[in-house]
Amino acid sequence: xAESTQANKMEDRQQVIEVETKKIKLDSNGTLNILNxxxxxxxxxxxxxxxxxxxxxxxxxxxxxxxxxxxxFEKPHFGLEEVKSFLQIDNPYDIDLQNDIYNKFCLxxxxxxxxxxxxxxYPATEQHIQKYSMQEFFFVKESFEDYQNLxxxxxxxxxxxxxxxxxxxEHKTESERxxxxxxxxxxxxxxxxxxxxxxxxxxxxxxxxxxxxxxxLSLRNLTGEHIGLLENVRDKSLRALEExxxxxxxxxxxxFHYQPSFYHLHVHFTHIKNQxxxxxxxxxxxxxxxxxxxxxxxxxxxxxxxxxVKKNDKLYDLFKHKFD
Ligand code: M7G
Numbered sequence: 001x002a003e004s005t006q007a008n009k010m011e012d013r014q015q016v017i018e019v020e021t022k023k024i025k026l027d028s029n030g031t032l033n034i035l036n037x038x039x040x041x042x043x044x045x046x047x048x049x050x051x052x053x054x055x056x057x058x059x060x061x062x063x064x065x066x067x068x069x070x071x072x073f074e075k076p077h078f079g080l081e082e083v084k085s086f087l088q089i090d091n092p093y094d095i096d097l098q099n100d101i102y103n104k105f106c107l108x109x110x111x112x113x114x115x116x117x118x119x120x121x122y123p124a125t126e127q128h129i130q131k132y133s134m135q136e137f138f139f140v141k142e143s144f145e146d147y148q149n150l151x152x153x154x155x156x157x158x159x160x161x162x163x164x165x166x167x168x169x170e171h172k173t174e175s176e177r178x179x180x181x182x183x184x185x186x187x188x189x190x191x192x193x194x195x196x197x198x199x200x201x202x203x204x205x206x207x208x209x210x211x212x213x214x215x216x217l218s219l220r221n222l223t224g225e226h227i228g229l230l231e232n233v234r235d236k237s238l239r240a241l242e243e244x245x246x247x248x249x250x251x252x253x254x255x256f257h258y259q260p261s262f263y264h265l266h267v268h269f270t271h272i273k274n275q276x277x278x279x280x281x282x283x284x285x286x287x288x289x290x291x292x293x294x295x296x297x298x299x300x301x302x303x304x305x306x307x308x309v310k311k312n313d314k315l316y317d318l319f320k321h322k323f324d
Contacts, residue, residue, distance in 0.1 A: 184232075230290055256284045
């Protein structure tokens with residue numbers, strides 16, 4: 001009974017795919033018309049383990065100068081409901097091999113279990129294309145002086161647009177996805193699912209807490225004065241996540257990225273089982289940040305941070321003299 005209700009819920013759910021900050025509804029045939037207006041250019045990155053392919057594409061018949069798009073295709077992780085449905089539903093299949101007790105099939109699941117997650121960034125800037133391209137990484141040491149002389153220059157000249165962040169904070173987009181909000185202008189924040197999470201399998205939980213204060217670019221701006229803000233974000237987010245998804249705080253990571261891609265302070269919350277591809281070295285644990293700020297209020301205005309930079313990144317050019 002519970003299973004069929006669950007299946008009905010999924011069938012009935014509005015067929016909506018998140019595409020950047022807009023929602024694009026599927027037509028009655030389930031066709032997403034937007035993708036066939038793009039033409040493939042090249043593969044930027046792929047990952048067999050995470051079943052992900054990222055491509056560059058261009059918009060056909062487009063008059064604007066920048067026709068570039070980045071499209072991320074991802075086959076989602078199996079959920080238990082999905083696997084149970086394979087046993088219950090008579091899905092089409094091909095037999096690949098049958099030998100004694102050994103059988104191998106190729107199954108063609110029907111909706112809603114044949115979905116592919118798609119993220120479309122359009123128009124995509126050169127920074128977006130670099131961000132999603134496979135590249136060589138280097139570790140670099142950034143003193144606070146380097147941060148002021150080099151990194152801030154990079155942020156001012158090339159930082160990615162924060163419109164999507166302000167849209168969320170102003171309730172213009174994704175407001176129906178908000179899990180929790182503390183509206184206080186000093187210590188408040190909005191907690192909502194990260195674009196990367198399909199909100200189906202709790203083991204893959206990925207949620208963002210975006211602070212209301214607009215002048216905090218990254219953890220480099222944090223001082224002892226922000227301990228209240230950070231404790232508020234941590235405690236209220238963990239409580240809200242336990243209430244909504246029944247996941248204990250001991251199972252959740254809370255961290256910043258250094259360097260982040262978007263310079264508006266936010267905290268990532270992920271399930272301990274969620275092994276995201278990427279650079280784990282970028283993760284700076286929130287609790288560790290709090291400890292450091294308690295020991296020294298200006299810790300992040302003194303400490304040398306080790307960070308990973310991509311070869312094609314402007315930051316690499318700014319720091320590469322330090323390699324010699
Ligand atoms: P980051 O550390 O600044 O950059 O984190 P990263 O992408 O290099 O990790 C920003 C986070 O915001 C990432 O986890 C993104 O997946 C997420 N994100 C980016 N955009 C454009 C959106 C969006 O429009 N909505 C939501 N909900 N999340 C987003």
